[in-house]
Amino acid sequence: xxxxxxxxxxxxxxxxxxxxxxxxxxxxxxxxxxxxxxxxxxxxxxxxxxxxxxxxxxxxxxxxxxxxxxxxxxxxxxxxxxxxxxxxxxxxxxxxxxxxxxxxx
Numbered sequence: 832x833x834x835x836x837x838x839x840x841x842x843x844x845x846x847x848x849x850x851x852x853x854x855x856x857x858x859x860x861x862x863x864x865x866x867x868x869x870x871x872x873x874x875x876x877x878x879x880x881x882x883x884x885x886x887x888x889x890x891x892x893x894x895x896x897x898x899x900x901x902x903x904x905x906x907x908x909x910x911x912x913x914x915x916x917x918x919x920x921x922x923x924x925x926x927x928x929x930x931x932x933x934x935x936x
Contacts, residue, residue, distance in 0.1 A: 857908035859888055860915055861934035867927045868894045868901040875925050880907060883918055901927075904934060 864876065873892055880887055889906040909915045915933065922931035 855910045857886070857910055859906050860909050861904065861906050862915075862919065862922075863930075863932055863934040864901075864903040864905070864922060864928055865930040866901050866903075866925075867929065868899045869927045872901060872925070872927050873903070876903065876905075876922065876928070879921055879925060880905075880918070883914075883921070885909065885914075885918060 866872065873890075877887060877890070886908040887905055888908060889904075891904045892901065893903075894901045907918070909918065919931045919933070922928055925931075
């Protein structure tokens with residue numbers, strides 16, 4: 832562009848190199864959900880994560896038929912601690928989920 836070339840020649844300090852961001856950087860995080868087992872619980876959890884545009888890297892769900900408890904361990908990708916906190920808060924609101932927290936923490 833001739834205008835850009837003229838501007839650069841007239842005032843080289845005005846030209847600033849920029850880089851447009853692509854995809855945000857994501858980090859894998861292990862989370863654990865404890866609750867009461869029911870039909871559709873896994874669907875509700877993964878649906879919420881999909882709605883939040885969170886990628887699920889791994890999911891392990893175990894139920895105990897004696898007390899109808901469920902334990903879900905998931906590895907998800909988040910962009911930062913704020914997003915993780917928001918996701919855990921929303922997961923704890925899912926019916927039958929008693930606890931949603933970062934695993935190991």
